[in-house]
Amino acid sequence: MSEYAMTSKIIDKAIPRIDALEKVTGHAVYTSDIDLPNMLYGKILRSPYPHARIKKIRTERAERLPGVKAVVIGREFPYLFGETLKDKPALAIDKVRYVGEPVAAVAAVDERVAEEALSLIEVEYEPLPYVLDPIEAMNRDAPILHEGLAEYKRSPIVKVFPGTNICNYVVYEKGDIEKGFAESDYIFEDTFKAPAIAHAAIEPYVTIAQVNFDGRITLWTTNDSPYRLQVGLAESLNIDPSNIHVIVPYMGGSFGGKGGVKLEAIAIALARKVVGYPVKIELTREEVFTSTCTSHSSIVTVKTGVKKDGTIVARYVKAIYDAGAYAEKGPTVLIQGCRGAAGPYRIPHVKIEGYLSYTNKIPGDAYRGYGFFQTQFAVESQMDDIARKLGLDPLEFRLKNLIKEGDINPLGQEVVSCGLEKCLLKVAESIGWGRKEGKYVGKGIAIGFKNTKTPSSSAVIVRLNWDASLEVYTSLVEEGQGSKHILAKIAANELGIPLNKVKVITSDTDITPWDTSTTSSRTVFHQGNALIDACRKVIEQIKDRLAEKFNIQRSEIMFKDGEFIIGKDRISLHRDINRVLRTGEQIVGHGFYEPKISAKLWEHHGIFWMYVAHGVEVEVDPETGIVVVKKAVIAQDVGKAMDKATLELQLIGGTIQGIGNTLYEELKFDKYGKIENPNFRDYHIPTALDISEVIPIIVEQPHPEGPYGAKGVGEGPLVTIHAAIANAIYDAIGVRFKEFPITPEKIALTIKNMRIS
């Protein structure tokens, strides 16, 4: 908090979310709810092949269908998109690289005509050899997906290996890994796998694009980062960013999947052909599953060297992430995931290597946790196994080695603001660690951490009106995480204005100022700081007015607890501002925040780290293999709880999502890499019947640079839950699963085969 705020009175107060009323009455607007005059409807034709050359596309019959207004193919729109590696066309240009890839698009007066038009487009393909496994894809003789890899525009942080399918490589080293293993008494090496997970937000992807006669593009879209989208599109299309107007209304969940360029480029391609008409593309649930993105599946090998007494001396991690057909955010997911790969432990000798490989499957992309759970699942599973083999309690083993304030983390960074130990102790206590509850009942713990992309920046504008109402302009996207509410609270707390007089206006690039992205659990920290800066500027401007009005020096005026103090006089900002401002007058504060770090985005290990621990109690039915999570406890160090209810819900919700990932969710790929279960019937996300007790525990270890000491929240829950459940299942039935989902079928058949042999 700033020197002006009344401690954190409003922050600590339990106030219903400011977006709750709209949502509970059905008035909240999501992108699909937007109806524009003369709107056309777009549909996408998709590749049936995992890898094929496009020899010919004939669109005449589709173009002639009454009601069709535009048809577009890749060759007419040959731009490439991507966050740090621009390798993805909007519509396939000379070849297709996964089943489901967009090949052509149609805009028509209604969806019926658009769907019919798709069936009139003829495409001639020449199938090519394809590869579905990332390790095979890295072999010398594997089919190559991107022949032009060397020529793609890319950020300096991306290392590609032209002539191969490897589109990023990263290495982190500390100490001397060989020396570390030489000094170890025991060495353990294990390989773990994580699957591709579908984000499965209930709101499908939607984009409406309109191109006007001056060439300016307007987008209403389900995208988590309006400015990142604007800048990315502008770079790829070679136009001025200010010629792209991005508007994001409320989003019905994203979890990382609705970022980057998904439908927007295709919608623009169509919209340019029907200038002045909006074109809306909304995906079916099947398309969301098969043709947007998943998390990155991974193969992670962990080699750990320990002393007899359980001190970890060395850790080598090799991570292979499956990019799918296009890089999307894969390069930075690898970079981040590898940052966390050694786990939150004090280890003198560390080496982490990561590879990102193309395969002919749906692209991998950001998923809540951004590459961390793949490596944390591996490390935290192995930690339990090592403990047991050394005859140590898994809890004690972790307590002995975990990082604390002032330690050096595996990346060589000094640990600041770390509540990890407290988190672990609290979850262990909550699940009754050490008590055996029943024959097939098991308990598991896991710890982890997650950073935020650094350095990134945010701007926030506040506008104080003559009637003491306040608008906060921010480009954050409210997708359920509650940041909108938290920013409103911060503004109210800083200026001493009642919360019901604060309005937060979000995500419209013509109105709200720059923000890097609503990702990486960064919003409260960065936007919060920018907001405090903006509020400070408003206060300073009012001080100037008062100084002039009362003919005194500005330095004689103080602001505390919502009041200006001049000698014995107190002027309340929210009650008396109309004495300072005339009707119609407004004071605007433009705030900005960026960590004072000289590195470029992604180069720094993280301005803050979130620390988290999960404890889980499960009961296994050994015959059916069904696992019931009886209790799941999560403790996360959030720096400072900015809204208890919102935070707890994020912790609970993320835990439930992680339980789904670990036990029920399985994307089934056939031999062509096609997803066989692209629906909620056969891809099982948790329902109300699947959850028992989920307990959130908030730990606060204030961060010196965070607003009120706050850090981030959102991704923590998805980092440790998978390993905690796997560890609990081991405790229950003595079987170590090194892959998930750990489905009833896998458990039942494993136990059955064990009993037979």
Add this chain to the structure above:
Amino acid sequence: MKKTSVTFTVNGTKYSLDISPNETLLDVLRERLKLKDVKAGCLSGECGACTVLVNGKAMNSCLILAVEVDNTEIVTLRGLSRDEKLHPLQEAFIRESAIQCGFCTPGFILTAFSYLKENPKPSIQEIKKAIAGNLCRCGSYPNIIKAIYKVGAGNE
């Protein structure tokens, strides 16, 4: 396709429409009547986001041909609050923090409304079963269940 005439009441207002038999109730509510509080999540009756009340009973509007609900009373979320007064379920969802992204919220509230009419004081397990057809990826289930339970507990 030959159109047919249907008449039904939606949120208290009577409508007579000429529609094609292959239009679903979801299509008619969202696209013709512009009732955007009914959400489309999957079009397969699996996520529950499109839940509406037909003669008081919760059903997936994506699985109903609009012609089939001729002469019925249909209620969407907007029809639940009377005279700008919130229904106890809506108040409970706000109070118990049962909302994150909000996309699933209309479906949940209508399902709960329908279920509470036939079982006014349900147990936690009964509530879970009744709302198992409403998916929430944000994971707000515990608070949603709590909200419905508390409204039920307040019933006679």
Add this chain to the structure above:
Amino acid sequence: MRRTLPEFEYFAPPSLKDLLELLNSLEKAKLLASGTDLIPAMREKGLTPKYVVSLKNLTKDLSYIKMDYENGKRVLRIGALTTIHSIEASETLGQKFYILKEAASQLGTYQIRNRATIGGNLCNASPAADMAIPLLALNSRLILLSIEGEREVPIKEFFLGPGKTILKSNEILKEVVIEEPKSFGSAFLKVSRKAIGLAIVNVACYVELTNGVINDIRVALGAVAPTPVRATNLEKELIGKRINDVDITEACKKVDEDIKPISDVRASKEYRMHLSRVLTERAIRISLQRVVL
């Protein structure tokens, strides 16, 4: 998957007589009860029926649950358009028909149960049809109706294959008739993803004991063969045996001979074989416990 539904010719006959006449004159019409199977089939499975005949005006005629007498025996009659929810909530269905309520309560979701009908579930003829399994265990009979009149078919003969029934193109399912069972010994178990899930395996069991001897046992399984099946080999193994003398676990291995599961997107053949034994044994044990109620 398509967002818009294909075009078809739609009929909504106002009476049973009109319906039967219409069906007699149309080739290959699709009957529409709730639409909870028909609409997904049109959206996701490419079904493009030429004619769709709605049963919406026949709800009053064909929606009922009542106890009746037939040849001096008590029978339960359920109209084909009775919703699954009505069955789940019915007070007419006493304890002896408990497995019907159990199966109904686990069919789909609450929203689907409010709309789907028992007739729709049976005529859709999924090998995993939740209502078919207990009905099979209870030796139900189905009344089929056409312009030519009524005929009765034991449920064992109704299913011909996945999605295929014995119904003629001008016939509808009118009613399900179940003779009141002699004992309370029954159970229904289902393993699937909670709520919306299609069964990986579902099992219903009915058993009668006399002086500790199993004098009748019927076990029906779903999702493990092209149609719902009776485990006749297993039944033969157990009929006439004393429950104190028989090793139920060992006997349940016989169920392997009665099923022919496949591997699909939901489960592998191995898991289905394993689960069939596990659930059958559990269902039998629960049924035996319930006999003495």
